Amino acid sequence: xxxxxxxxxELKGISKEFPGVKALDDVTLQVRPGTVxxxxxxxxxxxxxxxKCLFGIYKQDAGDIYLNGxxxxxxxxRDALQMGISMIHQELHPVPFRSVMENxxxxxxxxxxxxxxxxxKMYRDTEALFKQLDIDIKPDTIVGKLSVSKIQxxxxxxxxxxxxxxxxxxxxxxxxxxxxxxxxxxxxQELKSRGVSIIYISHKMEEIxxxxxxxxxxxxxxxxxxxxxxxxxxxxxxxxMVGRDLTQRFPPRNNVPNGVVLKVEGLTSIxxxxxxxISFELRRGEILGIGGLVGAQRTELIxxxxxxxxxxxxSITLNGKMVRIKSAAAAKRHGMALLTEERRTTGIFxxxxxxENAAIANMRRYVRPYLLLNERKKRDEVNEMVTKLRTKTxxxxxxxxxxxxxxxxxxxxxxxLLTSPEILLLxxxxxxxxxxxxxxxxxxxADLAQQGKSIIMISSEMPELLGMSDxxxxxxxxxxxxxxxxxxxSEEEIMRLAAQH
Ligand SMILES: Nc1ncnc2c1ncn2[C@@H]1O[C@H](COP(=O)(O)OP(=O)(O)OP(=O)(O)O)[C@@H](O)[C@H]1O
Ligand SMILES: [Mg+2]
Numbered sequence: 344x345x346x347x348x349x350x351x352x353e354l355k356g357i358s359k360e361f362p363g364v365k366a367l368d369d370v371t372l373q374v375r376p377g378t379v380x381x382x383x384x385x386x387x388x389x390x391x392x393x394x395k396c397l398f399g400i401y402k403q404d405a406g407d408i409y410l411n412g413x414x415x416x417x418x419x420x421r422d423a424l425q426m427g428i429s430m431i432h433q434e435l436h437p438v439p440f441r442s443v444m445e446n447x448x449x450x451x452x453x454x455x456x457x458x459x460x461x462x463x464k465m466y467r468d469t470e471a472l473f474k475q476l477d478i479d480i481k482p483d484t485i486v487g488k489l490s491v492s493k494i495q496x497x498x499x500x501x502x503x504x505x506x507x508x509x510x511x512x513x514x515x516x517x518x519x520x521x522x523x524x525x526x527x528x529x530x531x532q533e534l535k536s537r538g539v540s541i542i543y544i545s546h547k548m549e550e551i552x553x554x555x556x557x558x559x560x561x562x563x564x565x566x567x568x569x570x571x572x573x574x575x576x577x578x579x580x581x582x583x584m585v586g587r588d589l590t591q592r593f594p595p596r597n598n599v600p601n602g603v604v605l606k607v608e609g610l611t612s613i614x615x616x617x618x619x620x621i622s623f624e625l626r627r628g629e630i631l632g633i634g635g636l637v638g639a640q641r642t643e644l645i646x647x648x649x650x651x652x653x654x655x656x657x658s659i660t661l662n663g664k665m666v667r668i669k670s671a672a673a674a675k676r677h678g679m680a681l682l683t684e685e686r687r688t689t690g691i692f693x694x695x696x697x698x699e700n701a702a703i704a705n706m707r708r709y710v711r712p713y714l715l716l717n718e719r720k721k722r723d724e725v726n727e728m729v730t731k732l733r734t735k736t737x738x739x740x741x742x743x744x745x746x747x748x749x750x751x752x753x754x755x756x757x758x759x760l761l762t763s764p765e766i767l768l769l770x771x772x773x774x775x776x777x778x779x780x781x782x783x784x785x786x787x788x789a790d791l792a793q794q795g796k797s798i799i800m801i802s803s804e805m806p807e808l809l810g811m812s813d814x815x816x817x818x819x820x821x822x823x824x825x826x827x828x829x830x831x832x833s834e835e836e837i838m839r840l841a842a843q844h
Pocket of ligand 2: 391749
């Protein structure tokens with residue numbers, strides 16, 4: 344008897360509890376073959392946990408998984424891969440000192456004669472795979488040298504190389520620029536036409552509406568519903584996700600920039616391909632956005648301001664005094680704070696608690712002479728900040744690695760806000776953060792600016808750059824190609840400057 348199989352994958356009644364949290368409560372997800380099924384919900388809604396149950400990383404407490412109508416037991420990632428399920432994780436962990444091809448074929452090297460690894464075949468296979476996906480990376484490049492976006496394309500190639508029928512992408516575009524997103528979407532279309540189903544997790548509404556066929560929305564571990572993408576609008580998705588209407592995506596700003604806090608003149612990296620001859624001013628109470636494509640050297644520039652990268656020439660003047668900042672500690676003493684873009688590698692301390700992660704940049708403020716009192720003061724301040732950012736954590740004592748991706752980001756932001764900096768350097772501050780919480784973060788940034796703090800914000804999200812900046816500075820290939828006033832900035836103008844050589 345032929346059965347017309349409507350769903351390639353069904354997760355039925357999945358529940359999963361962690362100490363103190365019901366991460367999933369009777370969730371059902373049905374995915375049709377050859378479609379993109381988006382999974383949406385606020386930070387901590389349970390999206391990644393559901394996918395980890397599918398991928399054999401967690402064992403669900405209740406519920407079943409069906410593949411092509413057959414009930415299956417998935418007890419490990421190896422099981423999942425064998426059954427044709429791949430997952431590109433929210434936090435990438437490649438092996439940095441190995442080559443690109445080794446990262447792809449790790450554990451399944453093509454070998455002749457068991458002991459020998461056939462590097463030539465591996466190179467050829469990787470090349471063929473990349474060609475198919477239109478990825479431009481040499482297979483023998485060491486992964487540690489690549490940008491986040493390149494690493495992401497390698498992860499996608501890896502998933503494809505397993506010949507998977509279902510590919511889970513957990514926030515695949517969080518570190519991609521628009522051109523790279525278009526490229527990813529082409530790959531997704533290609534996969535779809537081969538009958539592959541994609542489960543696509545993202546916080547970016549415009550992308551979801553563009554790429555997906557169906558959308559499932561979750562809130563607080565529960566499924567709210569599944570809709571055809573064409574039935575939805577950004578506003579509808581938001582209200583279903585947050586459970587209330589969110590009328591505006593950006594808060595009103597009442598900051599009045601005045602006086603110069605930071606003056607950068609002719610700043611040039613010791614690396615010839617990095618930032619070059621950078622001159623700009625940052626005013627007190629100003630939000631200066633930095634736009635550009637990946638590779639524009641924006642991160643390198645603000646890391647140099649923070650004393651993390653060597654400069655060959657140029658000067659930095661802080662409050663009228665020329666300074667040389669040679670370490671992060673020195674930068675902190677000068678009232679600067681830096682929120683880095685890659686929280687896994689440079690940000691969080693995974694085995695410390697939420698509380699400790701938030702407090703760590705700020706220990707000096709709480710020492711002596713009233714140890715006990717200060718301990719309590721610290722606890723209260725940290726908790727207040729963590730709550731203000733609407734961080735979802737069972738308790739401040741929970742290990743940060745057990746928080747959802749977006750919530751980890753909020754703890755890091757709390758860490759730097761607690762140092763009461765004069766100048767905040769933010770590198771993609773809302774990456775991976777849901778709409779509701781984004782609004783909270785924007786509100787905090789706007790408040791800080793109003794209090795006279797100065798903010799430099801790198802962002803690859805156009806609406807964010809336009810919605811939050813007093814001025815937008817655009818960089819391309821290490822140089823400033825333009826500085827636009829907020830009022831005259833437009834998406835087109837920023838793109839034009841970002842692509843200028
Ligand atoms: N290993 C774990 N131990 C304890 N709690 C966990 C663990 N993994 C997830 N949680 C909790 O389960 C809930 C759901 O987290 P999950 O990572 O699935 O959220 P998410 O929807 O992917 O959010 P985000 O958009 O921030 O990535 C959160 O409250 C999180 O703190
Ligand atoms: Mg997640």
